[in-house]
Amino acid sequence: MEKGWELVTYFDKRNRAEMFIGLLESNGIKAVIINKKGSELLLGPVEVFVNEEKIDQAKDFLKSFEK
Numbered sequence: 001m002e003k004g005w006e007l008v009t010y011f012d013k014r015n016r017a018e019m020f021i022g023l024l025e026s027n028g029i030k031a032v033i034i035n036k037k038g039s040e041l042l043l044g045p046v047e048v049f050v051n052e053e054k055i056d057q058a059k060d061f062l063k064s065f066e067k
Helices: 014-026 052-066
Strands: 005-011 031-035 046-051
Touching (some): 014 046, 046 052
16 A cells, blocks of 8 residues: 555455445545455455545544444
8 A cells, every 4th residue: 555545444345345435535535445355356354545644534434334
């Protein structure tokens, strides 16, 4: 991952990661998905990264997303 990006969380399923990214982006926080398996078809952790300046905001949204 490029410098300046920080891991917020990971999900077991890509669709959950995409839902979370949608929440972040609708609130002005750019986010990206990194699939450790390298393919959308394989199972495995899907990591969500945000700009390090937005990490605290992203973690706040994660708390409400997980409820």
